[in-house]
Amino acid sequence: MEFRLLGPLEVLHDGRPISLGGIKQRATLGFLLLKANQVVPTSQLLCALWPGEDPPASARKMLQNAVWSLRAALSATDGPGAPRLSTQAPGYVLQVDQARVDLFRFHELAERGRAEQGRPEVAAKVLREALATWRGAALADLVESGICWPELTVVENARLDAMEDYFDAELACGRHQSVLGELEAVVEAERLRERSCGQLMLALYRCGRHADALAVYSRLRTSLVDDLGLEPGPALQKLQHAILTHDPALALPAERERAVVRHLRPVEPIPAPRTSPGAQRRRLTVALVRVRPRRGATDADPAVVDHALAAATTMVRSGIEELGGTVATSIGSASLAVFGGPYAQGDDEARAVRAALALRDCFADGMSRDLAVHIAVATGEALVLTEPGAPPTVNGALVDHCHQVLSSVPEGAVWICPRTRELTGTAFHGTETPDGAWEVTGCRGHTDEHDSELAVVRGLLDRTLRRETPHLVTVLGEPDGFLDRFAGAVDGARVLDGRVVDAAPLAAVADVLRGCCGVRPEDRLDTVRARLSAAVCSAGRSEADALATRLLPLFDPSLPDAGVLTAWRRFLELVARDQPLVVVLRDAHLAGEEVLDAVECLADSDHPVPLLVVVSARPVLLDRRPSWGGGKPHAASISLDPPRDGTVDRVRRVMLSTADHGPFGAADTGPWPKREPESAPLSLWRPDRRAAHVMALAGLPAGANGA
Numbered sequence: 001m002e003f004r005l006l007g008p009l010e011v012l013h014d015g016r017p018i019s020l021g022g023i024k025q026r027a028t029l030g031f032l033l034l035k036a037n038q039v040v041p042t043s044q045l046l047c048a049l050w051p052g053e054d055p056p057a058s059a060r061k062m063l064q065n066a067v068w069s070l071r072a073a074l075s076a077t078d079g080p081g082a083p084r085l086s087t088q089a090p091g092y093v094l095q096v097d098q099a100r101v102d103l104f105r106f107h108e109l110a111e112r113g114r115a116e117q118g119r120p121e122v123a124a125k126v127l128r129e130a131l132a133t134w135r136g137a138a139l140a141d142l143v144e145s146g147i148c149w150p151e152l153t154v155v156e157n158a159r160l161d162a163m164e165d166y167f168d169a170e171l172a173c174g175r176h177q178s179v180l181g182e183l184e185a186v187v188e189a190e191r192l193r194e195r196s197c198g199q200l201m202l203a204l205y206r207c208g209r210h211a212d213a214l215a216v217y218s219r220l221r222t223s224l225v226d227d228l229g230l231e232p233g234p235a236l237q238k239l240q241h242a243i244l245t246h247d248p249a250l251a252l253p254a255e256r257e258r259a260v261v262r263h264l265r266p267v268e269p270i271p272a273p274r275t276s277p278g279a280q281r282r283r284l285t286v287a288l289v290r291v292r293p294r295r296g297a298t299d300a301d302p303a304v305v306d307h308a309l310a311a312a313t314t315m316v317r318s319g320i321e322e323l324g325g326t327v328a329t330s331i332g333s334a335s336l337a338v339f340g341g342p343y344a345q346g347d348d349e350a351r352a353v354r355a356a357l358a359l360r361d362c363f364a365d366g367m368s369r370d371l372a373v374h375i376a377v378a379t380g381e382a383l384v385l386t387e388p389g390a391p392p393t394v395n396g397a398l399v400d401h402c403h404q405v406l407s408s409v410p411e412g413a414v415w416i417c418p419r420t421r422e423l424t425g426t427a428f429h430g431t432e433t434p435d436g437a438w439e440v441t442g443c444r445g446h447t448d449e450h451d452s453e454l455a456v457v458r459g460l461l462d463r464t465l466r467r468e469t470p471h472l473v474t475v476l477g478e479p480d481g482f483l484d485r486f487a488g489a490v491d492g493a494r495v496l497d498g499r500v501v502d503a504a505p506l507a508a509v510a511d512v513l514r515g516c517c518g519v520r521p522e523d524r525l526d527t528v529r530a531r532l533s534a535a536v537c538s539a540g541r542s543e544a545d546a547l548a549t550r551l552l553p554l555f556d557p558s559l560p561d562a563g564v565l566t567a568w569r570r571f572l573e574l575v576a577r578d579q580p581l582v583v584v585l586r587d588a589h590l591a592g593e594e595v596l597d598a599v600e601c602l603a604d605s606d607h608p609v610p611l612l613v614v615v616s617a618r619p620v621l622l623d624r625r626p627s628w629g630g631g632k633p634h635a636a637s638i639s640l641d642p643p644r645d646g647t648v649d650r651v652r653r654v655m656l657s658t659a660d661h662g663p664f665g666a667a668d669t670g671p672w673p674k675r676e677p678e679s680a681p682l683s684l685w686r687p688d689r690r691a692a693h694v695m696a697l698a699g700l701p702a703g704a705n706g707a
Helices: 023-034 042-049 059-074 102-115 120-131 140-144 150-172 180-189 194-206 210-228 234-244 254-262 302-322 348-366 397-406 418-424 451-467 480-489 507-517 525-535 541-554 564-578 593-602 620-624 647-659 687-698
Strands: 002-004 010-013 039-041 084-088 091-095 279-293 326-331 334-340 371-385 393-395 413-416 428-432 438-443 471-476 494-499 581-586 611-617 635-639
Touching: 002 102, 023 042, 023 059, 023 091, 023 140, 023 150, 039 042, 042 059, 042 091, 059 084, 102 120, 102 150, 120 150, 150 180, 150 194, 180 194, 194 210, 194 234, 210 234, 279 302, 279 348, 279 397, 302 326, 302 334, 302 348, 302 371, 326 393, 334 348, 334 397, 348 371, 348 413, 348 418, 348 428, 348 438, 371 397, 371 418, 397 413, 413 418, 418 438, 438 480, 451 471, 451 480, 451 611, 451 635, 471 593, 471 620, 480 581, 480 611, 494 507, 507 525, 507 541, 507 564, 507 581, 507 593, 525 541, 525 564, 541 564, 564 581, 564 593, 564 611, 593 611
Parallel strands: 371 413, 471 611, 471 635, 494 581, 581 611
Antiparallel strands: 002 010, 039 091, 084 091, 279 334, 279 371, 326 334, 371 393, 413 438, 428 438
C-alpha cells in the first residue's frame, strides 16, 4: 500500500486508489501520516480537524468514527509490512513503512542529494528525482477545503530548500540557461527568499542579462526595506557588487566551461507547424455525450432504434446550446461539446459540468427505460479551427483523453478529468474513480426551495444519532439532487448509497455492502467473504462468518439464496452498533416486494441502533403499497414539489420542443407526434407519463425496453 501526501492525498493498493471517505476522515489520515510512527494525542488531532474554532460536543465521537473507517479502508492489505492504525495513550499511532510514503522518500532523496554537492552532476540527478515525487502542493485537496497546519508549512519549506539545492547543483554544472525559467517562477512566488534571488541573479548574469540581474536585486531590496525595514544580507550585497564590477569569480571555472561546450551539439531549428490562419491552440473544456440503447431496447426494430438515437442526438445538441456550449461534431450517437476557446464566457469548466449534470438528469427523468447516457468532461489545450458560419473543429490529445475517460463511464454517470476537478474547486461533490477521474454526483453550496425539507431530514438524523433509534424516511418526487445535498452534509455517520435498477433487483442491496466493506467487482468470493466477516467481527466470529456466507449470493447469483435479505438487515444492524449509519436507497419504486419488506423492517429493530434509512421513490410507490411506512412509530414521508424554474427543467423544455420537429428538422415527415399541450407544464408531469411521452417523441414503441 502506497501513501501519497505530496499533492492530493491518495492511498494506492495494487496501483489503484482506494476510497478514503469524507473530509474529516481524509484530514485525520493526512495528519497521522505527517506524524507517521509517532503517537499523536487526541487533543492535537481535534485541533487539527477543527483549526481556529472550538470542536463540537460530538468531536471525539466523530474522530473515533473516522479512525474506525480508516481501519476498515487500510485493512485491504495485510502482512508484516501492512500499515496499522492503533490506539495508544494519549491518542493514536499510524505505523507505516516509510519507504511507502512519498514524503519520507522525498526527504531521503533530498539528503542524499545534499551529501553529493561535491559532485554536482550526481547531486543534480538525485535532487531532480526528489523533486519529481511532488504532484502539487502537499495535501492539496485538504488545503483547498480550508486546512492550514504548521506541519504543511514545514513540508513546503523543505521542498523550497531542495529546489535551491538543485539550482545550486545545476548552476555548478553550467546549466544556467536550462534552470532560468524555473528560477524566475520560484522568485516570483517567493519574493523574499534571498538564496533563490541570488541564484536567479547569477543565472541571468551568466546568460548576459546583467541589467536584469541587478533589477532582481533592486526589487528584493525594495520589498525588504518597505515591508520589514531590512537590507539584503551580506552575501547578496556581495553578489550585487560582483555583478557591478564584472568579477571573474562569477564565471564558470575554465574546465567546467570546456566540459559544457564539449557536450553541446548543433541542433537543427524545429520548423513551426503549419496551421490554417483560423487555427489556434486554446484552453477549453470539452464534453463527450454518448447515448445508446439499454438492454432490451436493442431487441426493437433497428429502424426504430436509429430514429430514437437520431432524436436523442438532436435533443442533446439543443440542450448543450441552451447551456452555453457549442456542439463541434456528432458521430453516431456521440456528441462533442465545446465550452470556452473562441466561445469563452468565463467559468467554462463549471458550466460544462453543470451542463453534463443537467443532461444526465433529463435522460434519467424521461428516457432511462430505453436510452442510457454516458458523459465525460475534460479540460486542457487543443488546436481549434474556426471558420465563419461553421462549428469549431477541435483536434489534439485533449479529445483523445476525453474518449479514454468516456470508455470507462457507466450508464447514467458523469466523469470529469483531474484538471477539470482542480479548476472547478469545491463547486461539485462526488467520488474519485479507480481510473483517477472524478464521478460528479451534484453541485455543492446549492440552495433551492427544498431547504425546509432538508432541515427535516437532518433533524431526523440528529434524533436517530441522539436516541440511537432506527428511522425510515421516504422522499417522494424527483429527489436525486436533494439526496446528494443531504449525503454531502452528513457528519457523525457513515453514508452508504445504493440505487435500484430494473435489470438487477438486488443490485442496490449489494451496492450498500460494497460501500460498507470496500468490495470491488474483481474481488474473488473468498476475499468478499473475508471483508464482510471483518466488518462485523465485533458480533462474534461464528456469527460474522455465517452472515458473510449468507450474503455471498448478492455477489454471485449462482449461489443458493439462504435468506440473503434477512442476513443483509442483520449485517447493517451490527455495523451500525459500531458506527452510526445512513443508508440511502434510490428509486425504491423499482424494487421488488421482498426488498421493500426488508427496508421497512430495518426501522422495526427492537435494539438501540443509530441507523437512518432514507428511501427515494416516485409517487407510484404509494400506488403499489398505499400503507408504505404507515403506522410505524419511526417512519416519515416527505414530498418534494417539482422545481418551478431550474436548469434541468429549462433544458428539458428545450430538448422536448426540439424533438417535436423530428431529428432532421421541421421538414421531417417521420412518426413524430405533436407536443403535449402547453396547459400541462413539463415540470408537473407524472414520471411515468413523461417517460412515455419522450419515448413517443423518440419514436420508440411502448414496451421497447423488453420489460
